[in-house]
Amino acid sequence: MKKPETHLLCRYFKPVSDVIVTLLLWSYFTVGFVILFSPSYLAAYLFSENREISFQRLNHKFYKGFFYLARLLVFGHKWIISDDVRSIRSSIIVCNHISYLDPIFFVALFEKQKTIVKSTFFRVPIFGRMLKLSGYIPSTSGTNLSDLMLRHIEAMDDYLASGGNFFVFPEGTRSRDGTIGLINKGAFKIARLCKASIKVLFIRNTNKLFKPGKLLFNTCVSNTITVELIAIMEPDYQKSTFSISELMSEVRSILEAQRSNLVP
């Protein structure tokens, strides 16, 4: 297998570069959040007429800033996001999942966005509150979350109609080797509930920028991160033969075929 090309400047300094870039990006996440964004979140909390949308916009700006910084700092990585992905609105989006960066990358891509988040995160102080205020949906209803889930799912129709996107990584967890895992029904059930079309995206190589199981960003390697729109599904939910399992199986096949095309 061909070894990734290393930039000349980085060749001898990669370990140092990895540490410095990681520290800078984590600083943005922590200090940067407190200094640059917390006043805006507080203002949105106190004065916004629509907190949910305001929080989503702020999340979008915060993560956009994060990826802007990442592009500046991390040498060797190229980003290719097609226009048909950037222009997606009012859609349920499903995508393969290969890195912790994927969900926050989607928040950075779409100004109005909702997703499903692990229920345990909703119990984390401050962060959990921010998730609730942003209108994100807990993965299971459990104690104290059933009302939240009910409210958000019932309002999903209107949210999509207002231009919002609902994105889900139906595999649930990151794939360590890029293979497409078993997919969960959640996003498809919500699509049926809202009679919505489904946009299928394919993300590639975010796992080379931030490798699963590693603490540091992987700088100084040649890498191209892409996000493509690979299918638009418009199921006839009213049809008596409609089956969620078949729809899921079709989406999984599309993702699997896309992956197979990319594997040399």
Place this chain on the structure above:
Amino acid sequence: MTRDEIKNEILGIFKDQFEIENPGLDDDLREVHEFDSIDAIELLGEIEIILSSELTRAEKKGAMEIRTINHILDYVESLSLARAKG
């Protein structure tokens, strides 16, 4: 509506909507059939059709912890009775 009539309606919905055929009346739907909260919300819509009446937020919230077909039958029966009493 009798309990049997409700049961037939509910089992029909499970078959057509959720692709769950002949579930045991006391099966834990979440454990055995992967019936989750989103399904529960969809089922509530169907129950509103059965009862020809909208459910209140409190009634819906009460349904989110339902685990078995028998629980669903109890739930629909109690709603039906409450509506009959008016």
